[in-house]
Amino acid sequence: MSDIKTMRQQDSMRVEPGGTSGHTTLERGDKVAVKETKNGWSRVQAFELADRPIGWVPNTSFEDPEVEVIEKTDIAESCWDMELRFGISAHYLAAVAELRSNTTADEKDGLVGPFRLSQSEFDAGRVDKDLEGDFQSEDISNWRKQTTVFAAMTRRAEDELEKLLGHGQRASAAELYLAQMLGPETAATLIMTPTTAVGTVLKDVKDRDQLLQRYALSGDKTGEMTLQKIADDLTPALKAVESFITEAGASIVAEVVAALPVGGGASDGATIMGSGNYPNIYPEGVLVQGDDLVVRNAKASNFNDRSTASGVDASDPNELGCALPLPGSTATQGTPLPNIGLKNTRPKVLVKNREQQKEVTVELIDVGPSASVSSKAGIDLTFAAFRGLGEDLNKGIIPVDFTVIGGARFVPPVLLSSVKGSDEPPWVTEGRKDIDFHETGDNRGIQKFCDQAHCGSEGEPWCAIWANAKLEVSGIGGTRDARAVSFSQHPNFIKLNGPALGGIAVWEHHVGFYMGQSLDGRQIWILGGNQDDMVSKEFKLRDDTFRGYWWPRSVPMPQVGVIQVTSEAGGLARKVT
Numbered sequence: 001m002s003d004i005k006t007m008r009q010q011d012s013m014r015v016e017p018g019g020t021s022g023h024t025t026l027e028r029g030d031k032v033a034v035k036e037t038k039n040g041w042s043r044v045q046a047f048e049l050a051d052r053p054i055g056w057v058p059n060t061s062f063e064d065p066e067v068e069v070i071e072k073t074d075i076a077e078s079c080w081d082m083e084l085r086f087g088i089s090a091h092y093l094a095a096v097a098e099l100r101s102n103t104t105a106d107e108k109d110g111l112v113g114p115f116r117l118s119q120s121e122f123d124a125g126r127v128d129k130d131l132e133g134d135f136q137s138e139d140i141s142n143w144r145k146q147t148t149v150f151a152a153m154t155r156r157a158e159d160e161l162e163k164l165l166g167h168g169q170r171a172s173a174a175e176l177y178l179a180q181m182l183g184p185e186t187a188a189t190l191i192m193t194p195t196t197a198v199g200t201v202l203k204d205v206k207d208r209d210q211l212l213q214r215y216a217l218s219g220d221k222t223g224e225m226t227l228q229k230i231a232d233d234l235t236p237a238l239k240a241v242e243s244f245i246t247e248a249g250a251s252i253v254a255e256v257v258a259a260l261p262v263g264g265g266a267s268d269g270a271t272i273m274g275s276g277n278y279p280n281i282y283p284e285g286v287l288v289q290g291d292d293l294v295v296r297n298a299k300a301s302n303f304n305d306r307s308t309a310s311g312v313d314a315s316d317p318n319e320l321g322c323a324l325p326l327p328g329s330t331a332t333q334g335t336p337l338p339n340i341g342l343k344n345t346r347p348k349v350l351v352k353n354r355e356q357q358k359e360v361t362v363e364l365i366d367v368g369p370s371a372s373v374s375s376k377a378g379i380d381l382t383f384a385a386f387r388g389l390g391e392d393l394n395k396g397i398i399p400v401d402f403t404v405i406g407g408a409r410f411v412p413p414v415l416l417s418s419v420k421g422s423d424e425p426p427w428v429t430e431g432r433k434d435i436d437f438h439e440t441g442d443n444r445g446i447q448k449f450c451d452q453a454h455c456g457s458e459g460e461p462w463c464a465i466w467a468n469a470k471l472e473v474s475g476i477g478g479t480r481d482a483r484a485v486s487f488s489q490h491p492n493f494i495k496l497n498g499p500a501l502g503g504i505a506v507w508e509h510h511v512g513f514y515m516g517q518s519l520d521g522r523q524i525w526i527l528g529g530n531q532d533d534m535v536s537k538e539f540k541l542r543d544d545t546f547r548g549y550w551w552p553r554s555v556p557m558p559q560v561g562v563i564q565v566t567s568e569a570g571g572l573a574r575k576v577t
Helices: 072-086 090-101 119-125 137-141 143-165 173-182 184-192 208-214 223-256 383-388 413-417 426-432 447-453 463-473 484-488
Strands: 003-007 011-014 022-026 031-038 041-045 054-058 286-289 292-303 321-324 348-353 359-367 379-382 398-404 493-495 504-507 511-517 523-531 534-541 546-552
Touching (some): 022 054, 031 137, 072 090, 072 223, 090 143, 090 173, 090 223, 119 137, 119 143, 143 173, 143 184, 173 184, 184 223, 292 383, 348 379, 359 383, 379 383, 426 463, 426 511, 447 463, 463 511, 484 493, 484 504
Parallel strands (some): 321 359
Antiparallel strands (some): 003 031, 011 054, 031 041, 292 398, 321 379, 493 546, 504 511
């Protein structure tokens, strides 16, 4: 595992130890990973910078990083994000972090972060196919990214354990934690044969003693006794985080899963088209009709996967189920459908065969099909559901209408704002209201933005604080991190392949909202904070520190394209920090 250090002062990376010429400037506070040390110099990698440069710096230029204090409110919100994304209990994730580390981000005995992962465990987890984004080895020290990786590891462990225990048998929290400690196969054996001793099951495991010592388990105890010990250990950890999880959950549910007005409300009758290939998949869009979401003139295919996002076995010949392209995957990017956590909520879907005029009510159990399928199918049906519509499986594709019963309550308000006649993202609309706001001193007078953003403080550079504030007041949520680069690192933001109105433009030390660019493309017109000490729309050079454009993952993907503006539209930003 690379040794993570923090730069104590500004310095340049050299090509060789003792060199005088530098190729990259590191700022005070930048994190670096030490690769090797020689004669008072260290070869380091600046893993948070865009091109992840490597070079030599004197050992006097860096120091051990301060132990990051993780606020329980912050990790509670992160755990809820993981529940919505992976279907893993937020209570379980937070309780494990509390049990393993007292919810701290430090290192102990070679184990790092709130979930106390080894480097090999993190490296194995970070390449999970269900993870989106580029996770590096050094990200083990970023507690938010570690939470995302651990959530994916938990999802995989739970799925494997459920398969081993048999159809329909869900694992308890203690059983799941046992699977994460000793592996799903060992856990399944101890669960199904509870009088078997742990040491007996682990007798052929090479690092058996280290494994038992790490988790304070006894090889003489039976599976039943071990599960009781785990339950006893998890209970106080859960009580310590329960109030934070409950509060965070209430806030997130209010923002993300808010119920829409019933019949005749402002949102009733709105049509959500989505982006990318979805206007072709759903040519009439997704209609908000009272409490329901209605899709007409779509195509249905069939599937029979044993493993689904809900845990239901779709290969069961009697299972009436379906899969819809819910957000959270690159395969469904741009979908007009809202996020629905399938582990705890499985809405009914009424499907009608447009040719046979037959109907069947099914349960939403999985995510799919992909936006790229050549058939342009917008819903997958289990074999039983497909036959229930009067069709032979060999037909493959059939025309359907379908209704997600009660689905409107899952549509976030920001999604509705995008279908009410304006292409402008709500965070841009909120940002315009602050234009001409001016700080009252050296980065002072910004407390209202800090309060809105849930990060930063008076006296700090406030471009990222302001950007976070506008996202938060729009009901979307930001990174809650006062660093500009946090938008390029946070799992809730996805990188765009080009500019878009309102796209979050990120430099190494500045961030703002894309409003356009100069004709030659060298200057980007930014709506942002801390530009000439104020909120303004100004040009900023697209230089070597520019990282790209990002977008909130919870919001449908925008239409990417250049917006050209003339020099009269705004002045070149002189002070942007």
